[in-house]
Every structure is written in structure tokens, then in C-alpha cells.
Amino acid sequence: MIGNGVVKFKKGAPFLRNVTAFELDPSYGIQVGILKSGRVSDLQIWDYVFTDDQMIQWTTCNNQEAEGNIFSWSSNFNVTSSNVGYRELGTGLFCLPETLGLTVLSKQSYTEGIISCKQLKANVHAYTTSLKNTDIRTGKGLLSGNYELWAGYSDKLDENNYISPDGLNINETQLTWRWGEPNGENLENCVAMQGPNTQNTQIIDKMCMEKLFVTCEVTESLVFYIHNIKSIFPQYNEMRFVLEESSPSPLMFHGFDGSRVGKIKNTWYLISAEGVKLLSRRDFGFPLGHKKWSKCDGSEVELLFNACNDHEFGCGDGSCVSMYKRCDQQIDCTGIYQKYKIKINGN
Incomplete structure (x- = not known):
């Protein structure tokens, strides 16, 4: 001025x-x-x-x-x-997008689904009624043919006590077990619904490692950031994206500058505004977190890709934890990703 x-x-x-x-x-x-x-x-x-x-x-x-x-x-x-x-x-x-609402993601294990939903700052949605009576806003086009999706309950912590990630007991819902279920065979600790009969509220128990569709309950408007991107785009400290339904992948990250991150088969690509594929990464879920991406020359670059705000720090798996929980002697970034909590914050 x-x-x-x-x-x-x-x-x-x-x-x-x-x-x-x-x-x-x-x-x-x-x-x-x-x-x-x-x-x-x-x-x-x-x-x-x-x-x-x-x-x-x-x-x-x-x-x-x-x-x-x-x-x-x-x-x-x-x-x-x-x-x-x-x-x-x-x-x-340039403005915050609408929330994605109930969002169906591609097939993954129940544990992978929990991580994918955390990356969207969401919980796995716990169904309480049939699909017909559930307002799925994003990704419903994935549900074609005969399919199964996670109902959002597990008894891994307490046998025969099926609870959702936010504590809802399955007995408090309209869902009913199919005849003979739960049979508990082969350590079947997670609950699934079957389609495409949208009237059906019957559920079955499944092994949690099986690959089924997962539904996330996304209630925040999200902007995603790729950090430490200077080796690819020297003019940027970070790149910003919003996640929207698109083609050819059901969900695509659209950059504020016209770039995008989209999935073709099982490979995610960072594509410039001019349509040039710059980086790639094979990933069944989202390519979020602290991960290695491949350049066209075969070399690799590590990027941190998440939806974390200034008052949060990012875990290696792409989830976000409040800065207020930093250095409180509690494990907030779970599993193998915990080390990145220390690496990112320099402590």
C-alpha cells in the first residue's frame, strides 16, 4: 500500500x-x-x-x-x-469448503479406516440404521454392485461388547444381527453391513484385517497442506488443497494454484497446474502424513501432507494433535508414527 x-x-x-x-x-x-x-x-x-x-x-x-x-x-x-x-x-x-459430511472411502481394513478418518479429523461413522436412511454426502458412487462396508463397531477391547470409536454400543441402534451372527469365527472382531439392499439393517462380524468400504463422519471444513515442498516448487513454503469429489479418482485434492493430487488406480500423483505429473506414491488410503514420494528420475523426496492448523502438530500418519498436548508425557501419535512427533517438533 x-x-x-x-x-x-x-x-x-x-x-x-x-x-x-x-x-x-x-x-x-x-x-x-x-x-x-x-x-x-x-x-x-x-x-x-x-x-x-x-x-x-x-x-x-x-x-x-x-x-x-x-x-x-x-x-x-x-x-x-x-x-x-x-x-x-x-x-x-480461496474460501473454506463445505464439510464433506458422511464420506465413503475406498476399501481398507478397519484399522486403516480409523487412520484414514483421523487424517480427515473424523471418526469412523457408526451406522445406527440402514443405508437408505443414512445421509451419505460424499463418495456414495463407490458403492456399486454387491459390497460390504464397515458398520463402525468392534469388540476387540471387550469380547461380545461391540462399541464404536466414540463409545456407542451396537445394542442401542436399529441394527440387527443376521441369523447365526455373531459367530466369532477366526477372530472376527469387527462389524460389517452388506449391500446393495439399502433396506437391510442386518450386520455380520468380520475379521478386522479384511478390506471393506469405510465411512468417515467429517464435520470440519478442511484445508490440506503439503509442507517442505521447496525442492519441487521453490517459490512456495507450502501448498494448500481442498478435498472434493472428482474424476477419475472418487476424491481429489485440488490446489489453490490449479495443481492437484489425484489417484489413478493405486497410485497418487502430484500434478502441476499445467498437467505435468511431478511426484507419485502408491497408497491404498490417502497419501497423507510424513511419507516418501517418487520423482520422475527415480529419486525420492519426503513430504509432510496433512490438514493440521497452526495450533496443531502433525503425526507421521497424517493425523493432527493439539499443541496443548505437546510434551505432556502422553503418547498422542500412535504406533510406528510416534517418532515423527519428535522429529517434526525438534524435541
């Missing part, structure tokens, strides 16, 4: 990198010069200083009509210049 002008960038724009210089003369003539390459999401200049209420009004994602009385991106910006790359991304990529 120079003089009394106000420069406004859309909420959440992550790519402002010493991009533009402005000179305002007494007649409000403007010269705009590109100092360094970069990306700008929006630009408005007014000839007065905002009040607090005006600042809130013009910088919320609900307002898409902001237009500066001195300079307006939509009215004044020359997109035909040979040294300017311009692409309309839309405000949806």
Missing part, C-alpha cells in the same frame, strides 16, 4: 510473493509494474481507509462484488499482456 490506498486480496490467497508495485499520483494515475513472478488472486485499491466493518465486509468470502474505486482487478487488469499469465480459479478455491 502506498499513500492512503487499500490493497485487498481475497481471503486465504496463498501466493502473494512480492508481485506488484503501485505508484499513485495526485490525479490517481496508477502505474503497475511486475517486480517478480508470482500469483495474485485479486486486487482492489480504494482512495480511503476502511473502517473495521468495511474491512470485514470486503474481505469475507461471501462478498464476490468487491471493486475498488481507484483500481479494480476485473475492470483494469490487462490480461492480454504477453508477460502475464491469467487463469480464473473462482472464489471457491
Whole structure:
């Protein structure tokens, strides 16, 4: 900002990198010069200083009509210049997305499903009624043909006492056991539902290591971050993504700059805005956490990919733990991923 002008960038724009210089003369003539390459999401200049209420009004994602009385991106910006790359991304990529709601994920073991849901800051959904009476918002297209999905209950901790991750007892639901179940054969400690008969509320016990569809109960609006990305994109400290239904993979991470992370068969790819596959990783679940990715030349790079906020730190499995729990002598990052809690925080 120079003089009394106000420069406004859309909420959440992550790519402002010493991009533009402005000179305002007494007649409000403007010269705009590109100092360094970069990306700008929006630009408005007014000839007065905002009040607090005006600042809130013009910088919320609900307002898409902001237009500066001195300079307006939509009215004044020359997109035909040979040294300017311009692409309309839309405000949806810069604002927090809607929550995914009940989200069906690809087939995985019950334990893997718990981890995948934790990566989305969610619990495995515990069904209490039939699929027909359950409002699945995301990933329902996966459920085709004859399928089985985890009902969200297990008796691994207490034999014959089937409880969900958040403590709901299966006896408190409308679900009923199929005749002869639970039979407990071969250490069958987890509960499954069968499809596609959506009227069916009957359940069976299964071995927890079997691969079935899992449903997560996602209640937060999530923005995902790839950290330590400078070796691939030197201009970024981090990259930001939102998770949405897409094609060819049922769920895809869409980057704020037009890049994406998508799954083709069992391989995830980090794809640039220009459509170039830069990194790959084979993963049946999400590629979240502290993991190695392969470059095209066969070398590897370690990335931390998660949805952790500033008040959280990331576990190696992609889940997030509150900073308030740091150094409290309790194990918050479980299993083999615990070591990354120490590595990431430098303690």
C-alpha cells in the first residue's frame, strides 16, 4: 500500500510473493509494474481507509462484488499482456469448503479406516440404521454392485461388547444381527453391513484385517497442506488443497494454484497446474502424513501432507494433535508414527 490506498486480496490467497508495485499520483494515475513472478488472486485499491466493518465486509468470502474505486482487478487488469499469465480459479478455491459430511472411502481394513478418518479429523461413522436412511454426502458412487462396508463397531477391547470409536454400543441402534451372527469365527472382531439392499439393517462380524468400504463422519471444513515442498516448487513454503469429489479418482485434492493430487488406480500423483505429473506414491488410503514420494528420475523426496492448523502438530500418519498436548508425557501419535512427533517438533 502506498499513500492512503487499500490493497485487498481475497481471503486465504496463498501466493502473494512480492508481485506488484503501485505508484499513485495526485490525479490517481496508477502505474503497475511486475517486480517478480508470482500469483495474485485479486486486487482492489480504494482512495480511503476502511473502517473495521468495511474491512470485514470486503474481505469475507461471501462478498464476490468487491471493486475498488481507484483500481479494480476485473475492470483494469490487462490480461492480454504477453508477460502475464491469467487463469480464473473462482472464489471457491480461496474460501473454506463445505464439510464433506458422511464420506465413503475406498476399501481398507478397519484399522486403516480409523487412520484414514483421523487424517480427515473424523471418526469412523457408526451406522445406527440402514443405508437408505443414512445421509451419505460424499463418495456414495463407490458403492456399486454387491459390497460390504464397515458398520463402525468392534469388540476387540471387550469380547461380545461391540462399541464404536466414540463409545456407542451396537445394542442401542436399529441394527440387527443376521441369523447365526455373531459367530466369532477366526477372530472376527469387527462389524460389517452388506449391500446393495439399502433396506437391510442386518450386520455380520468380520475379521478386522479384511478390506471393506469405510465411512468417515467429517464435520470440519478442511484445508490440506503439503509442507517442505521447496525442492519441487521453490517459490512456495507450502501448498494448500481442498478435498472434493472428482474424476477419475472418487476424491481429489485440488490446489489453490490449479495443481492437484489425484489417484489413478493405486497410485497418487502430484500434478502441476499445467498437467505435468511431478511426484507419485502408491497408497491404498490417502497419501497423507510424513511419507516418501517418487520423482520422475527415480529419486525420492519426503513430504509432510496433512490438514493440521497452526495450533496443531502433525503425526507421521497424517493425523493432527493439539499443541496443548505437546510434551505432556502422553503418547498422542500412535504406533510406528510416534517418532515423527519428535522429529517434526525438534524435541
